[in-house]
Amino acid sequence: MAFRFLHTADWQIGKPFANIAGDSGAELRSQRIKTVESIAQIANERAVDAILVAGDAFDSNEVSDRTIVRTIEALAPFSGSWIFLPGNHDAALAHSVWTRMHAMGLPSNIVIADKPEPIDRWNGRATVLPAPLRRRRESLDQTEWFDQAPSSDGSCRIGLAHGSVANRLPGNADSSNEIPEDRAERAGLCYLALGDWHGALKIAPRTWYSGAPEPDRHKANDAGSIFIVDIDRPRAPERVETLNVGRYYWIRIDIELIDGTCERALQALEGLSNEYRTCVVFLNLTGAISLAERRRLELELKKWEARVHHLEIDDSGLIDEPTPDDLDALDNTGFVRLAVERLRLRASDPGDPESSAARMALRMMYLDHFAKGA
């Protein structure tokens, strides 16, 4: 008996993006709920049996009531079963976002899987085995009970868990709340729906991370999608369709300027897609740049700041390196020359505690010079 469901996770609603000031941040915040709404709509259109949210639907247990209410409202377009799994951000503590949701009065199609108990709402077609986190960091594997969990004959056993799969995730991924890589196999699961990793990823046989539907960080992973999963019958291979639902692209650009010009940085920005309006860009600049080029770069970056949704620049690694031309552009007579020479010496002395101040001073003088000249 076939079972179709929508797998998503890591909505992290209530994430404030306060480091992105003004309207840009506000839009990012409100978009998260809008994305949930579009997920509900897709589920409706694709007639799924259930939506499994594999943890971290909320950014924390301490989000405001307003956020909770708005989220519940966003679920309305899909009247089928919503199975919410408490994750590490929204663990099922004694008092949690889930108990608060309950207190608000939930529609019956919304299920909080806050106990390790099988859920069978589909007339035996499927049994969902949740592994809720009841503290932020569980020391024991919460999926262990899957192996012995009962399910009716002929139903698809689908695991729902939140954490990192042991030995599989790249880099220094969070290694708490570990899930054994062979859990799906050992527990006879048709599919293990996971959350925590924000990129879409098949991590082990029948074991999938859907990733966050709306990206929220400059991490080079494949965020911004959901899965529509079809299990045709128990033990049949899963069919997974990836749908992009994310609105904003979080792009990180690392550029080292090596020829003293800002050309490479500008080229990288030019390389953004036409949808740059929905780009949240982090531009990390390193290397060295002449004062003239610095001036040009700043003018150009001003334009880009206006173009993209948000542009964050880290140029702390970009060193001003005034060229002789730069310095010649300043008056080469009188005390100015003397000052320039002194600042240049200090700027180029890495041992000088004021070397960066000296670089800044030179840049300022250069800009003043052009401001006067203009």
Added chain:
Amino acid sequence: MHLRRIEISNFRKIQHVVIDDLRDGLNVISGDNEAGKSTILAALRAALFERHRVGGEAAAAMLPYNQSVRPEILVDFDLDGHPWKLRKAFCQKAEVELIGPGERHTGDPAEERLAQLFGFTPPGRGASKPQDHQGIYGLLWVEQGASHRALGVGAGRESLASALESEVGQVIGGERGRALLAAAEARRNVYWDRRDTPKPKGDYKARIEEVEELKARKEDVETRLSTYDEKIALLSKKRDILARHERDASLESAVASLSKAQQTITRTKKLETAVSEAAEKRKRFETEERATSDRLDAREKLIKQVESARTALNKAATEADEAKSAFARLETVDKAANDQLVQARAARLQNDRRVTSIEQAINHRRAEDILARLEQQLTTVESADAKRREALATADSLPLDQKQLAKLEQAVDECNRLKARIDAASVQIVFHPIGNQKISIEGTARDPSVPLLLADDSILELEGFGRLTIHPGGGVTELVQSLQDAQHVLQRALQQAGLASVSEAKAEFQRKLDALAEAELQKKLIAASAPKGLEALRQEVETQRVLTRRLATHNLSPTDATDEMLELARQEQNIAAKVEATSEDNASRNRANRETASQDVAVKAERVAAATQDLNLKVGELNAAREKMSDEEMRAAFEAAQIALRAAISLESEAALALDEADPEAAILTLQRAKLAEESIRLDIDKTSREVRDLEVELKALGRDGLGEQLAEIEGELSLKQRQAETKKAEADGARLLYETLSKAQKESKDRWLGPVRERVAPYLKLIQPDSDIVLNEETLEIEKFVRKGVDEPFEGLSIGAREQAAVITRLALADILRGSGQPSVVILDDALVNTDEQRLDRMHLVLHKAASALQILILTCRERDFLQLGAPIRRI
């Protein structure tokens, strides 16, 4: 440039003066006050800097007082080794002529050439002012009294600056450099305040504060969040407790234990009841045994009482008999004593009567004596009283009293007085008849030997003569009338008194007085004999008479009634009284003994009666009791009760043993424990449930604020603001460093720019004040301060002498510099060192000498003596 010759005509107070042969180096021009030495400097300024066509006040100032002449000035000077001649005339036919090597100018071209040669800018119109229009000569030529003031660089600044720049090269950054510095300063001031140790300000400060505030907020929210977390942990713990209770069914098991303990208690209660019932039964039997025993005791006691009552009766009867015989004996004795007492009392009475009789006889005799005396007195007094009454009756029979007599005498006196007055007023006619002719008045004859007094109109018939009518004087008639009235009054008073005349009245009144005196005399006699009055005396006599009569009832002869007899009788009386008293004592003692014995008899008889009654009662009682229950029956009942009691005691101890075996204390303790356990578990569950509910409510309220969201928001904002603050800090540091570096560089450059001045000044200063320096303002080139031994002193703070020395030295140094750059520089000092002391003046002369090696210096002075030793030619005007 060197001045060679100056000729002045008609300029102010100078008519004509020529100063020629002016040398290179020092020249002294001396003149007394008012001689016009200062005018020379004014003329020189006019020649060089005033346009010849100048009018108005400037021109008028050149004219001598009240004269209309043509001021004219000729100046010969060398310039770059070439001789020049300048001639200028003002006011009338104003003209100018400038002749130099191969050139000659007049009019305006001459003025233009002059300005070009000396580097000044003439005014558009009006007078030329030294500081505004005369280039460096505002600086180098010093008017009298101005030498200690500021240099007055003014219009000479540009020349000086160019001279300095030509010497030190272009060290300053020019306009652009200044603009950069200004921009750097402005930017620095955006970030920092102007304290010595600058503090952040404005936006920069706000950023820093913003970060601090966010940190504080973050900490606050973190604290709240951790409290929130703690509460959640607590909630979880409480829920665990409840779950454990539920899982262990702790309350149910406690309830079960409680019910079991209660059953045990019920059982022990029953045993306890059995024990107490047995005890009660035992007590009942005890009571019964005691009752039979008591009854038995009572019966035995009663038997004993009957016996003792009988004994008591016998004893009482014996005692009563003894008492009766004692009483009979005492009765006899008492009777004898009483007889004796009767005899004694009779003897004493007889003696009493005898004494009384004698006393009465004596008293009787005395009373009679007193009566006789009183009767004698009474007779005397009664006779006096009769006399007194007679006198009073006599007085009463004469009614005339003193007042009436006085009235009569008064009436007589009035008549007499009136008669006298009538006599006085009447006409006295004395007849002296020749013969004895008769005289009659109104028919009545008159004895002519008696003078006639006439009081009213009378007609005298004089015999032999006829009739004579006499009219007496005024008032006699009224007097006569008054006399008649008075006589009438007298007569009436006499009639009233029943008297014939006044003398009779007087005699009668005397009789009355005599009678009254007699009455008074007798009254005094009575008073003497009967002070209390006659009646009292009579009463006394009567009383005495009664007393005497009463005392007369004795039959003693007066010889027996003597005091000696009385004394004898009294002695006898005393003896009889003593005998009587002794008898009385004896009698009363015997009477008392008899009474006591009589009472004793009664008491003893009473006792016999009582003992008899008691015996009868007891015997009756015993008999009645025995009728109810015999002594044997009673003994049997007692034994039966003893047996029953022993059986009850044994039953009781059996029940107690059973209870002891059931251990009631343990049962109670078990129940208490079960109760407490049940109660505490129930309380714990209730309390924990309540706490869980409270925590849930509290957390619900706390959760509403979205603390996590707040914290994440603050953290995000903090990181953003920190980045912004860091950027600001970098900018602020850059701005500060830029300004510091630029201003330091500029300052150093300026030091170099004024270097030549310092170089020139140094050797002069060394001559007057070693270890000192003069610092000029870089901008204005005015003297800013004087540095002595490393201590700064503002120029204005120096003494006048020091100021004029510093100023002169600076002018010389600047003149050196100007000269070095090829500018025509002659120094003229008009009494510029008047405030300098002698010693310093000497040193200043050395300075002047030193300067004069390269400069031409003109010294105008009114103190020739000061400059005699200068070693320069002195020209006098």
